[in-house]
Amino acid sequence: MEQPVHLQRLRDIIAILIVALFMFPIAWWALTSIKPMSAMFNKDKVVVFDFEPTSVNYRVVMLGQSRSEIAIESGSTFGVGGSSSYDSRRTILDSLLIAIGSTTLTTLIAMLASYALSRMSFRGRDSYLNWVLGQRFMPPIAIIVPLVTMYKTVGMRDTDNLYLGYVGLILMHALINLPIAILLMKSFFDDVPKDVDEAAMIDGATRWQTFGKVVMPMVRGGMAATAVLCFIFSWTEFLLSLFLTTTIRTVPVKITTFVTSTGSEWGFISALGTAAIVPGFIFILLVQKHLVRGLTLGSLKE
């Protein structure tokens, strides 16, 4: 479809404008994180660029400095009081640990299940797949009450035992990612012709060898994409982390605690928010190719 030059120009401009509109909140957010208080809360006008950038917010959130320390250092008065509750270093480590732990677990379990679902034919295979799909759409809130009770009974809440608390949340994040991982990996296994397996087995390879040494290397890219998506979903998960844990705080939960009845710390919120979206941005650019497949649980391929 060849379009006249001026129409093409118009299309370019509209396309750039629309994308810019969608980028605006992120840009505004990043800008807010380096604004001083006076620019953030200016009664007269909206301050866009005319301010002195400051690293105070990042120093408090990412380095754990207290506000009074910074005030003494810079010689300016910048509010008083401790800032221990804004120090988010542990939160970021918690989030990373849980995301990495649950991704590893999901990937390993889903790898086995999806291989069988792709390669073996057995009675009830379709119903099993439907059942997995159903799990993906279960509202997590439906299982929260029993889960909390269950964890309480076996002493797996983070208030009972911190380490078991991590295990508990990792297991839940792994569970909510499991259906996506299984269906997605199955679609990658389906891309490899079955003849490959048969040829390997005729040559004397066992099932395990066929799986580990022949088929797995062929779907490496798909496995990586699945793992990346699981990481992102765990990193962004909110509801389960909110209800299941009290001392372990993941980033999305921690950030909402910065809104208090006495006022919201927009500087700290935007600093932690900016830090929270960076890993996602890096990862999503890595898996662009498989993104559609991932978001549609393997049912649409690009």
Added chain:
Amino acid sequence: MVVQASNRQETRKPFALPRFLTAEHPFPWLLPATAMMVIFGIYPLVYAIWLSLHKRNVVTRANVFDPAYNWFKVLHDERVWNALGNTLIYTVIALIIQLVLGLLIALLLDSDRKGYSILRALMTLPLVVPPAVTAMMFLLMLDGSFGVLSRSLYALNLLSPAKPILANSSTALAGVLLADIWQWTPFMVLIMMAGLRSLPKEPFEAAAIDGATAIQAFFRLTLPLMSRVIAIAVLIRGIDLFRIFDYVKVMTDSGPGTATETLTSYSGRIYFTGEFTYASTIALLTLIIVIVVSTIFMKLFRVKL
């Protein structure tokens, strides 16, 4: 459960592993996944159903078996109907806007010209922002006194400073929707783009020869050929929208009053009052509606994921 069904037919050789434990049988492959989903998914769900059959005394914290109590209460609770209404309005409006915008933006960005691949990559970025962070972002931008969006709307006389968007019960839901639309329109864009890419070329060439306009081609060819893709996108997005929790919880906490209360956020609110069995009942009601509606949708439009 499926696996067990197929186990029965196996015959065993003496002194060898039973066949269902060998790598040739799906059982060992599916065991970890099945165990995980049963222990942490099915068991809590069954437990939730069991809980919903109990009346909980918040003070004494005792659960008394009373199968009809919660389910009767749920049907006669006006807040449930209000929450259901909000959830439906939210789901339908968000779905329509995201679908239409997604399709238009996909058509706009579907070009091989230089630079468009960068625009397409940028367009996916909102998807990885944690929803709770998105909610905070829009909370900041919609802040009644200092929010940049609020101030722009005031300047355009579309909104009055006396009635901030999130604090006013008639506009609060729209404020929450804004965050959802920003975050999830890119999802639709991506899927529609994949759909457009997979369209066959021949019908369009034939239509061009027959003198069809671009608009005719869009409505007569593009849309019908994309129907499966659109149905899948609507199904996945629709179910996720119906379970909406993060934006409501963070941006308005169901308020002002119950103006933005959805089924899941109402269930969460009840949970924090300690009436766990009733919270479970509302959550189960959400699940039942999701199952019924999505099953009808899948049958009606013959979609299979």
